[in-house]
Amino acid sequence: MTCDLCKPTSHEILWQDDFCRVVLLNDANYPAYCRVELIEHIKEMTDLAPAQRARMMKVVFSVEIALREIIQPDKINLASLGNKTPHLHWHVIPRFKDDKHFPNSHWGQARNSAMQPNIHSPSSASILSFKDKIKTHIAMNNAL
């Protein structure tokens, strides 16, 4: 079985290096939903060496900071599940009180029967700014 995350991504790449990449999922209900994907096919965080775990988390937290700056969500959700695709990836999901599932997990029961207007979508201009912010925060976090 070929792993979906080992294939070239079909999503917009916001940032990448030789270790991991940040992609924008274009989820209809969560337009600023990002994923941080490890390049190598590794299953669990604790299969990585401690320094690599820290490296991946710095990218996750950099995306979180950039998302908070760009779209001011009511909450950030972070998750590494991988039950269907056991190749390390972190979901970084900006949540809003009027989104489809809030306050449930976005994997849980929907609370709003009608889809909310796409008001929390980053514009083309803010995607450029978002990319810059991710890059800046990764550099800052790595310098610490």
Added chain:
Amino acid sequence: MTCDLCKPTSHEILWQDDFCRVVLLNDANYPAYCRVELIEHIKEMTDLAPAQRARMMKVVFSVEIALREIIQPDKINLASLGNKTPHLHWHVIPRFKDDKHFPNSHWGQARNSAMQPNIHSPSSASILSFKDKIKTHIAMNNAL
């Protein structure tokens, strides 16, 4: 509104220091489901200083290692959501192919209509061993 995580916990504490605690949730479907709870009432990981983020993640990963050693799950799920309780806590959930929701998120749709036998429950003996392992791995991770 009083925050549930600011109150004394009703769960068994597996490990704690002045920064965070590890509790066993005694979830009927996920008997080894743990939560790492920050002591202070803080909402987002990036509200913490980078060194504190790393400190919390070291505890999360120590619990992951201990769970893998004790019960050999098919997958570990990690998540920090906090939509209902915006006080930092990490879900550390050992998942099995025969558990109630696999491969869905445990917040998602159940896949097994009947509850599975409680075969992945840590015994009293292994809870003691689990506590020791968490303590050991936190000490090891902090020494790195």
